[in-house]
Amino acid sequence: MTTTRRDLFKFAGGAALGALLTPAPWRLITDTALWSENWPGIPRPARGEMRTKFTNCTLCPAGCAVQARCVGEQPVSLAGVAGHPLSHGALCAFGIAGHHLPYHPARLRSGAVQEAAAAVAQAMAGRGARGRVVVFDPRPGRTASWTYRRAMAAIPGGTYVRPAPALGGNAVNLAAARTVLSFGVPVMDGWGTPGNVMAAREGFRLIQVEAVESRTAAMADVWLPVRAGQERAMAAAMGGAPGTGIADEQVRQVAQELAENGPAVVLGLEDWPEIVALNRRCGAAGRTIVARRGTPVPEAWKKSAPETEWSAVEDGSVRVLLIDEAAAGDTVPWSAIQPKLARGALVVAFACTREGYARHANYTLPTAVYPEMVDDIPAAVDSPASVFRMSASLVAAPEGMVNPAEFVARLGGIDGGAALRERADAIHRTGRGSVFAAGQASRTAREMKPDEFRKALTEGACWIDEPDPKAKPPVLVAASAGYASSVALTEQRGAGLVSPLLSKLHEESRLRLARHEVALHPSSGFRDGERAALETGRGRIEVVVTLDSSVPPGVVQAAAGADVVDLCGGDADARVVRI
């Protein structure tokens, strides 16, 4: 019997039909799909016991309380802590995605640490009698800040510089305010502690003076669309000066409301004299603007270097500049720092990304990021009481990360390794305040043992000081460094990392302007998505234009990355030009 090709086809046809009636092909389709999920490089969810840990967010000065759901040692989701006296259970979108940051593709993972240490030692040795060694700390008040100050006190010519504190270091008591007049301050969009602002929002009327309809303007009771760059003039014109774009009658009404619907507080991008005058006139001092006691520190630390601002540093005097960008804080434009540097000055930035001051540094040393880092977070501007809370290390930092405080402490020959512990002990010794821990009743510091107090803090609890019975109304003093941008209206300050997932969402949903994106009125003559350049007297950067009818004609709105702040900070002549 001969087997023909026809026979083979018939057998194969039967086999093919039979195969379809078995689980084999369907199983293989599913298996192949599942197999592709397990290819190398595809992230796999952590497995292990699920636990809840508590910490405090360091991504901004608000320091919101965080509960982290962990699988094994891996945090897999972050949420706010219900009932927290400061953050009231809220956590912003950046905080919720904070556990993505250790895996950010733009994160620095290596740096020439030994080489930088040798260069700093050499520069310090050869700096001469007048050469300064400066530590610039964008987020002062931390325990690390005290370590810098102690180290600078031990180094001849050592200087500790911080940005000018908002409201002269005093605090806003929003709970006591019935009227809040804000000149461009993003009260409802990241200012202070978001949860606290939201909790107090029902109790005050918000009047927002701003050129664009920002989120705060949209959520305000009254939005006064002042002409771009005229916020300060508007503050001065509360008596009725023309030229701000707001009708005189409306200006008078706001002034009247401020006087009659008190207690009131006036907030500005900087402590302009006009803002201070308005606060004095409405009696804010001692009612809505209150003096806050400093968080206690060990006695020995008080002999450290004083806090200084850049304006007090002589031009050309800085031979070694160390910048701690590990904790995001207020950005000072590079144009305000550069003149202070001596010729050939050495600049070392401690940072987790190259997007901030690292662009200007000779060496950039990589640091741990939240939630790897252990750091404390000083009280936010809307916290009338001083506080002490720490971020716990939820995941281990990779090898090679530098602790800026330890680096600087070594330069000054001091021991900064146990600083957090020493400070916690100093706070406990005062016997003041109470400790809030999630899921537990608040306890006074007095009824806790030192070990218990320290342990609670390292596990995410928060110490809140008690009211000072001897507190006097603060003296309001005008202080303007001139860093506020008057033309390019900005949002999302700082050079810290943001979850890549959130960045993508923001870019695609246009919830926020993406980095290097500017918003212009449709009448600007640009096309949506057109490439252009944002230009000031200091230079230009390439941007992408997005058209937004809520931006008034003649106004540029930009996301304030560090380079935009450098370009536009304090400058009055920013424009978008075709390239």
Add this chain to the structure above:
Amino acid sequence: MRGSVLFVAGLAASLGLGWVAFPYAIYQRRPQPVDFSHKVHAEKAGQKCEDCHAFREDGSFAGVPGLDKCAGCHAAPMGATAAEKNFIDHYVTPKREPQWLDYARQPENVWFSHATHVKTAGMKCETCHGDQGTQDGLRVYQEDRISGYSRDIWERPARLVALRRRGGMTMDDCVDCHRKNAMELSCQECHK
């Protein structure tokens, strides 16, 4: 006639390979570390599912109990069976966790909450896990050589010819049950 015979022969060969040989080829058979009897624990020791497969204080499900739980009763041998001796000698005495093979482990892209199903919906363990809780021994674990998951979560094709239902944990089973009980049925519910 000859052509029809060849077609049927091909069909039969394929069906045989697909239904009999394929499962043997695709699934790797692995024994459990300990010959455990749910039946003995349920009948003689009078234990219930939740005595060992407990919920933690925070509401999450602990899954397969750890050695600590077992050692609570088996600190010393309870009987003279070979399985008991093996368990005591190899795991309890050296304090080594048995590496149980989990029949119910779902793919990585599936999120499932026991608390929601058991505590909120009041479902019984048997609905998904079948009669495992009354079996005298642990059946051989069959691991898919390609995907690495247990055969138990892919029982649907076999059920077409099975005489009795053993509970199911396929996506179709989940969808069927949610549909039948008018529960939420979006992708995001499980594939978060």
